[in-house]
Amino acid sequence: MPTDAPETPGFEELGITGPVLKAIKDLGYETPSPIQAATIPTLLSGRDVVGMAQTGTGKTAAFALPVLERLDISQKTPQALVLAPTRELALQVCEAFESYASKMKGVHVLPVYGGQGYGVQLSALRRGVHVVVGTPGRIMDHLAKGTLDLSELQYLVLDEADEMLKMGFAEDVEQILAQTPAEKQVALFSATMPPQIRRLAQKYLREPEEISIKSKTATGTNITQRYLVVSYQQKVDALTRILEVENFDGMIVFVRTKNETETLAEKLRARGYSAAAINGDVPQVQRERSVNQLKDGKLDILVATDVAARGLDVERISHVINFDIPTDTESYVHRIGRTGRAGRKGDAISFITPRERYLLKSIERATRQEPTQMQLPSTDDVNTTRLARFDDAITTALAETDRIEKFRDIIAHYVRNNDVPESDVAAALAVVAQGDTPLLLDPTNDPLSRAVESDNRPQRERAPRSDREPRGERRGRGDYTAYRIEVGRRHRVEPRQIVGALANEGGLGRDDFGVINIRPDFSTVELPANMDPSVLEKLRDTRISGRLIEIKPDRGPRGGARRDGDRFERRDRPSYGDRDDRPARGDRDDRTFRKPRHKD
Numbered sequence: 298m299p300t301d302a303p304e305t306p307g308f309e310e311l312g313i314t315g316p317v318l319k320a321i322k323d324l325g326y327e328t329p330s331p332i333q334a335a336t337i338p339t340l341l342s343g344r345d346v347v348g349m350a351q352t353g354t355g356k357t358a359a360f361a362l363p364v365l366e367r368l369d370i371s372q373k374t375p376q377a378l379v380l381a382p383t384r385e386l387a388l389q390v391c392e393a394f395e396s397y398a399s400k401m402k403g404v405h406v407l408p409v410y411g412g413q414g415y416g417v418q419l420s421a422l423r424r425g426v427h428v429v430v431g432t433p434g435r436i437m438d439h440l441a442k443g444t445l446d447l448s449e450l451q452y453l454v455l456d457e458a459d460e461m462l463k464m465g466f467a468e469d470v471e472q473i474l475a476q477t478p479a480e481k482q483v484a485l486f487s488a489t490m491p492p493q494i495r496r497l498a499q500k501y502l503r504e505p506e507e508i509s510i511k512s513k514t515a516t517g518t519n520i521t522q523r524y525l526v527v528s529y530q531q532k533v534d535a536l537t538r539i540l541e542v543e544n545f546d547g548m549i550v551f552v553r554t555k556n557e558t559e560t561l562a563e564k565l566r567a568r569g570y571s572a573a574a575i576n577g578d579v580p581q582v583q584r585e586r587s588v589n590q591l592k593d594g595k596l597d598i599l600v601a602t603d604v605a606a607r608g609l610d611v612e613r614i615s616h617v618i619n620f621d622i623p624t625d626t627e628s629y630v631h632r633i634g635r636t637g638r639a640g641r642k643g644d645a646i647s648f649i650t651p652r653e654r655y656l657l658k659s660i661e662r663a664t665r666q667e668p669t670q671m672q673l674p675s676t677d678d679v680n681t682t683r684l685a686r687f688d689d690a691i692t693t694a695l696a697e698t699d700r701i702e703k704f705r706d707i708i709a710h711y712v713r714n715n716d717v718p719e720s721d722v723a724a725a726l727a728v729v730a731q732g733d734t735p736l737l738l739d740p741t742n743d744p745l746s747r748a749v750e751s752d753n754r755p756q757r758e759r760a761p762r763s764d765r766e767p768r769g770e771r772r773g774r775g776d777y778t779a780y781r782i783e784v785g786r787r788h789r790v791e792p793r794q795i796v797g798a799l800a801n802e803g804g805l806g807r808d809d810f811g812v813i814n815i816r817p818d819f820s821t822v823e824l825p826a827n828m829d830p831s832v833l834e835k836l837r838d839t840r841i842s843g844r845l846i847e848i849k850p851d852r853g854p855r856g857g858a859r860r861d862g863d864r865f866e867r868r869d870r871p872s873y874g875d876r877d878d879r880p881a882r883g884d885r886d887d888r889t890f891r892k893p894r895h896k897d
Contacts, residue, residue, distance in 0.1 A: 306329070306334065307327075307328065307329070308321060308322075308326065308329055308333075308337075308362070311329060311333070311338055311341075312338055312341045312363075312366065313337065313362050313366055314366065316398075316400035316401045317362060317366050317397060317400070317401065319400045320396065320397050320398065320399045320400040320401075321358070321362070321397060323399075323400070324396060324397075326358070330355035330358075330359075330627065331510050332348060332350045332355055332356050332359045332508065332510040333355050333356075333358055333359045333362075335359075335510065336348055336359040336360065336363075336484075336508055337359060337362055337363055339506050340359075340360065340363035340364075340482065341363045341366060344482075344504070344505070344506055345482060345483045345484065345503050345504065345505035345506070346360075346483075346484045346485070346505055346506055346507075346508060347485050347487075347490075347498050347502065347505045347506070347507045347508070348484065348485070348486040348487070348507075348508045348509075348510070349486075349487060349488070349489075349490055349507070349509040349510065350486060350488065350508075350509075355625070355627050356456070356486050357389075357393045357625060358393065358397065360379075360454045360456075360484045361390070361393055361394050361397050362397060364376075364394075364428065364452050364454075365394070365397055365398050365404070367451075368401075368404065368428075370402070370403050370404065370427070373424075373425030373426075374425070374426075374446045374448065374449045375426050375427065375428065375429045375445070375446065375447060375449070376427055376428070376449065376452060377427065377428045377429070377450070377452040377453070377454070378428075378429050378430075378431075378436070378447065378452070378453050378473075378477070379428070379429070379430040379431070379453075379456055380432070380433055380436065380453075380455050380456065380461065380473065381431070381432060381456045381457060382432065382456075382457050382460040382464055382466070383460075383652065383801065384411065384412060384413075385624065385652075385653065386456065386457060386624050387408050387410045387431055387432055388408050388410070388553070389553065389623065389624050389625070390430045391406050391407070391408040391430040392553070392554065394406040394428055394430065396577075399577075404427055404428075405424070405425060405427050406426070406427065406430065407421045407422065407426045407428070407429050407430070407431075408430050408431065409429055409430070409432070409436060409445075410432045410435050410801075411432060411434055411435050411801050411802030411803070411839065412801075412802060412803065412804055412835050415838070418439070418444075419444055422439075422445060422446075429445070433466040433470055434469060434798055434801060434802060434840055434841075436469075437469050437472060438838055438839070440472075440473065440476055441840065441843070447476060447477050447478070449478070450477050450478055450481055451481055451482065452481065452482050452483075452484075453474070453477055453481055453482070453484070454483075454484045454485075454486070455470065455483070455484070455485045455486065455487075456486050457486065457488070458470075458485050458486065458487040458497070459487045459488055459489045459490075459491060459494055460488075460655070462491075462493050462494065462497075464793075464797040464801075465791060465793045465794035465797045465798075466797070467493065468789075468843065469840075469842070469843065470497070471497070472843050483502045483503075483505070485497070485498055485502060485505070488659075519637045519641065519642050519643060520633055520634075520642075520643040520644070520645055521642070521643070521644050521645065522633065522645045522647070522660075522664065522666055522669065523644070523645070523646050523647070523668060523670070523671040524646065524647040524648075524649050524657065524668045524669070524670055524671065525539075525646065525647070525648055525670070525671050525672075525673060525749070526650070526651055526654065526749075527648050527649070527650065527673070527749050528650055528651065529650055531745060531749055532648050533561070534745050535648065535673055535745065535749060536550070536565075536618065536620065536648070537565075538673060538674050538679060538745070539618075539646065539673075539674060540565075540570060540598075541674070541679050541682055542679060542682050543616060543646075545597075545615050545616040545644075546597075546613050546614075546615040546616075547591050547594075547596075547597060547598075547599075547611060547613030547614045547615060547616075548597060548598045548599070548615070548616040548617070548618060549598075549599045549600075549606060549609070549614055549616075549632075549635050549636075550565075550598060550599070550601070550617075550618040550620050551601055551602070551603065551606070551617065551618065551619050551620060551621065551623075551632050552600060552601075552602065552620045552621050553602070553623075554602070555576040555577060555578050555602060557620075557621070558574035558575065558576045558600045558601060558605075559576075559600075561574075561600045561620065562598075562600040565598060565600070570597060570598055571595070571596050571597045571598065572596070572597070572598035572599070572600060573587040573590070573598075573600070574599075574600045574601070575588070575600070575601045575602075575605040575606070576601065576602045576605045577602065577605060579605065584605065587599060588611065591611050591613060591614075592611050592612070592613060594613065600620075603623070603628050603631065606632070606635060609635055610635075610638055611635075612638065612641070614635055614636045614643070615636060615642075615644060616636060616644045616645070616646065617632055617633050617635050617636045617643070617644070617645045617646070618646050618647075618648070619632060619633075619645070619646070619647035620648055621648070622647050622648065622649050622656060624656060626656075626659050626660055626663035626664075627663075629647075629660055629663065630664060632645075633645035633664075647660075652800075673745070673749040675740075676738040676739070676740040677740060680737045680738055680740075683736055683737060684736075684737075687727075687736065708722055777811040777823035777824065778823065778824060778825070778826040778828075778850065779811075779812075779814075779821045779822070779850070780821065780822055780823075780848050780849065780850055781819055781820070781848070781849055781850070782795070782819060782820050782821070782841070782848050783818075783819050783844065783845070783846055784819065784820060784841045784842060784844050785816050785817050785818045785819045785820050786815055786816065788841075788842050788844055789842060790842055792813045792815065794842065795813055795822055796810055796813070798841045798846075799822070799824075799836060799839065802835055802839040803832045803833075803836045803839075804835075805824070805832070809824060809825055809828075810822065810823065810824065811823025811824070821851045833848065
C-alpha cells in the first residue's frame with residue numbers, strides 16, 4: 298500500500314478519540330507517522346494487518362492506539378497479547394501502552410518475560426490484566442502452567458516477527474497462535490519479509506492488508522554520534538568515566554523508566570556531579586525549575602525520560618547520553634535532537650548492551666549517519682584529565698594573592714618548627730584537600746576497562762586454535778560446568794534455540810556457552826562453573842519448543858551424556874555480509890555450531 302500522500306490526517310481524523318487522544322496530545326504527538334496513518338484506520342476497521350516497517354517508524358503507537366481505543370475495561374481476562382523477541386522490547390512496548398492509557402481509568406498492562414519473578418506476574422494475572430506484552434518463552438510457560446487465559450483474546454500483535462524467528466522462536470510462536478481464539482484480529486510487523494514470515498502470515502492472518510513503510514528520518518550533520526558497547530552492570534561506572542574525560546557544558550542523560558531517573562541522578566550526585574531527575578511524575582513547577590537551573594549553569598546534568606524531555610530546548614546542552622538505548626529510532630532521533638540546536642555542534646553517546654547491537658543498523662538507516670564506536674576512556678585518560686584540573690585549581694588559587702600571602706606565614710611557621718621541606722608540606726596539604734579518594738586511578742587495577750573490552754570484542758574475534766588453551770581446559774568466564782536439559786533431537790531442537798532461550802531467560806552473554814551436545818531425548822550445555830545460583834533458578838522454568846527443560850547439573854559420562862550425541866561447539870559463525878546485520882547478543886542467533894567429522 299503506497300504511503301506517499303502529501304498530507305497526513307491528524308490522530309482524530311484517523312479515529313482516535315477521548316482519553317487516548319488526550320494522552321497522546323499530552324505526550325506531544327501531533328502528526329501521525331506514515332505507519333500510524335496507514336495502519337490505525339485499518340486496525341480500527343477490524344481488518345488484519347501485515348506491516349513491513351523498520352524499527353523506529355512509530356509502529357508501537359500504530360498497533361497500541363487502536364487496541365486501547367476498543368478496549369473493554371470491564372473484561373478482566375487478557376484482550377490483547379503482544380509478542381516481542383526480547384525483554385527490552387517487551388518492556389518498552391509495555392511502557393508505551395501505559396503512557397497512551399494514562400488518561401484511561403483502570404487499564405492494566407503486564408510485561409511477561411524471563412528473568413522476572415513469577416510471583417509478580419501471577420498476582421497481576423489473578424487481579425485482571427487487559428494487555429499482556431511478553432516474550433514467547435515465558436508466554437509459553439504460563440500457557441503450560443494454565444496461569445494465562447487467552448480464551449477471550451481479541452487482538453494479537455507479533456512485533457519484530459523476523460527477529461523472533463531468527464532467535465528460534467518459530468515453533469513457540471505457532472504454538473501460542475494455535476492456543477488463541479480463531480476469531481481475533483492479528484497484526485504482524487516485520488522489518489523484512491522472508492518466506493517463513495510470509496508463510497506465517499498466510500496461515501494465521503485472514504486477508505490482511507499489507508502496508509510497507511520506508512523510514513525517512515534523518516538528523517543534522519552537526520551532531521556527532523558515538524556508541525559504547527557496555528553491559529548493563531557497568532553502565533554507571535562507564536558513564537562516570539566518560540563524564541570525567543568529556544569536555545561537556547550541559548547534558549541530558551536519557552533512561553527508560555521514571556524510577557531509573559531518580560536512581561541514576563542520586564548516584565551521579567553521590568559521585569560529585571550536579572544532577573537532577575525529570576520525569577512524568579515530577580511536578581511541572583519542579584521540572585521547570587530544574588530546566589532553568591540547567592540553563593543558568595546551576596545544574597549540569599538532567600536525567601530524563603522521553604516524555605519529560607519533549608520540546609526541551611536549552612542552548613547549554615552540548616551532550617546527550619542514551620544511558621538506555623530506545624528500540625524506537627524516532628525516539629532516538631528526538632533524544633539526540635536536544636543537542637546541536639540551531640546549527641550548534643552537539644555530541645550524542647549511546648550505551649548499547651551486547652544484545653542490542655542489532656539496533657545500530659536501524660539507527661544508521663534512520664539518521665543516515667553511521668555512529669562511531671568509541672572506546673572507554675582509559676585510566677591514563679582519566680589521570681591526565683584529573684592532573685590538568687588539579688593544575689588549573691592551583692593556578693586559580695595562586696591568583697588570589699591576598700589569601701596566598703596570609704598562608705605564607707602559616708607554612709613558614711610550620712617549616713621552622715618541624716624542619717620539613719616546603720615541597721613536602723605542599724604535598725601533605727594536597728593529601729588533606731583530596732580526602733580519602735585517591736587523585737589518580739591505578740592502571741594496573743582496572744576491572745572496568747577489562748569488562749568493557751570484553752563486551753566490545755567483535756563476536757567473530759577468536760584466537761587461532763594454537764593460541765588457545767587445550768579444548769579440555771577451555772575457559773570463558775571461569776571453568777565450564779555441563780548441565781542437562783530435557784529436550785533433544787526428537788523434539789527437533791537446534792543449538793540456536795537452546796542458546797537463545799537460555800540467554801533470554803537467564804541474561805547470559807556470548808562467552809557463557811561452551812559445548813552443546815544434542816542427544817535423542819535430552820541435551821547437555823556447558824555454562825560457567827561460577828554462574829550465580831540465581832541464574833540457574835531463573836532457568837528452571839524455561840521452555841524450549843514448548844517443553845520444560847528441567848535444567849540440572851549433568852552427571853557426566855557415567856550417565857552416558859556424551860556417548861552418542863551430536864556434539865556442537867562454538868566455532869564457526871555464519872557470514873552476514875555486514876556485521877550489523879547480525880542479530881543482537883540477546884537473540885543468540887549469532888552462532889552456528891559445527892559437527893565434527895566423526896560421531897562417538
